[in-house]
Amino acid sequence: MNKELVGALDALEKEKGIKKEIVIEALEAALVSAYKRNYDQAQNVEVDFDAVKGNIKVYAVKTVVEEVEDEQQQVSLEGALKVSRGYELGDEIRYEVTPQNFGRIAAQTAKQVIMQRVHEAERNVVFEKYSEYENEIVTGEVERQDSRFIYVSLGTVEAVMPVAEQMPNESYKMHDRIQVFVTKVENSTKGPQVFVSRTAPELLKRLFEKEVPEIYDGVVEIMSIAREAGDRAKVAVRSNDENVDPVGTAVGPKGQRVQVIVNELGGENMDIVEWVDDPARYIANALNPAEVLDVIFDPENERSCTVVVPDYQLSLAIGKRGQNARLAARLTNYKIDIKPESEMTDNAPVDDNDVDTEETED
Incomplete structure (x- = not known):
């Protein structure tokens, strides 16, 4: 088993790019847990794995003290000096306690650790690949849907599109090819999770x-x-x-x-x-296709303004269900209050030349 394990670690490093040292570190930690679990031991132990020969040894680690209170964790100075005259209070001594049948447990543990590391490596490859596509467009195929998500296959990973990210005017069918925007990539415990959007x-x-x-x-x-x-x-x-x-x-x-x-x-x-740099002209452009006569800024709030439009264009400027005005406000980041010309002439003169209303294409 020992030679096979060393060979498996070498192959893992070569084929999957997983450093042997990282696997050995994880293996040693797992073997410590396996030893304590299988031999009902609470003592402080360490496991050494020989990366050349594949030998595995378990050591109990005890601290040198004046008076022993816990035999599993401590050894008296007198007892330590019998091992070596060089020990002092506070030193740690390692005693080999490798069980005779520990090889079988080690083999099972090693298999689990290696499989876990392989899965982690494969997840990391997928995560790194799709992290590069974050904030980009990718094309995928609709696989299925439920009450929460549309599931979109991107090849090696399945992306999810929440209800809020789905187009209200679209229905999605299996095998539909769609372009989606990758909003977020997470490396969760279940593997890489890719979130996409159409909105x-x-x-x-x-x-x-x-x-x-x-x-x-x-x-x-x-x-x-x-x-x-x-x-x-x-x-x-x-x-x-x-x-x-x-x-x-x-x-x-x-x-x-x-x-x-x-x-x-x-x-x-x-x-x-x-x-354009001029906020008044920009706001007028944003309200396209409506004609704008004047833009009056609120002296008490620099991000708020009143827009004056011809009476007959009031509904066009506001838009169906207020959509045109609402989108213009979001586009410009201004609070926009739209007033008809007739309402404003009772309060203040309107200068038709205040705003350049160059027509833009729809």
Whole structure:
């Protein structure tokens, strides 16, 4: 058994990349527990494993004391000096106590330890592989679902998509191929656990990077995303090249680029708006397709404003169930209160030239 165990450790290191020293350390600790359990011993023991010959020896470790109170843990100075004249109070003495039939127990324990380390190594390989995909898009296949999750096969691991991360406008069937965003990878006791999403704003960002080379290259930059998954999203973009139109680039010729993303997300509508340094213009752009006459900032709250729109565009600015205004607020990180022009003229003049309302593509 001894030679076989040494060979197994060598093979484990070569094939699985598991250091022999790590396995031996774990094996020695396991053998200590096995000895105490099988021989009903409470004494302090150590196990030495000879990595060359494979021999296993058990030692009882006792501390040299003046007066022995616990024979399992202590030895008198007088008794220690009989072993060697060099011992002093506080020293530790190791006595070999290896049982004759300990080899059988050692073999069983070694097998369990090695199998455990192999499983851990395999889990770590999968964990490290999918940790690289965290915050990225991967393509998987729907395997099954229950009341809590959609289970998506990513090849060597099964990812889970919680209900909150599933698109409300989508139904998932077995063997469907879907693109998902990896939100988190955990190395749990049950193995690597990968969490994925179809609703994360970052999924939308990665899809734009795939479809728009200028975004992937950084010529056009996505500054903010507000999304109500499966229904509508607003994406703010800016150009790092004055010769490149950020909105037109993201939308693509005849809307082809953005249409690919809309199709991937089951018809989710996209508003692509230009991000600008001027907060008033940016807020006006964010409320696209509504026309904005004025943006009045609250002097007591720098992240709050009132937006004035023509009366006939009030419902368009607010949007169905308040969606347009809500997404614009999230996109800009401003609290936006929308007022019709007629309501504001009774209180303060409105300057139509305060805001540049350049039209952006829908």
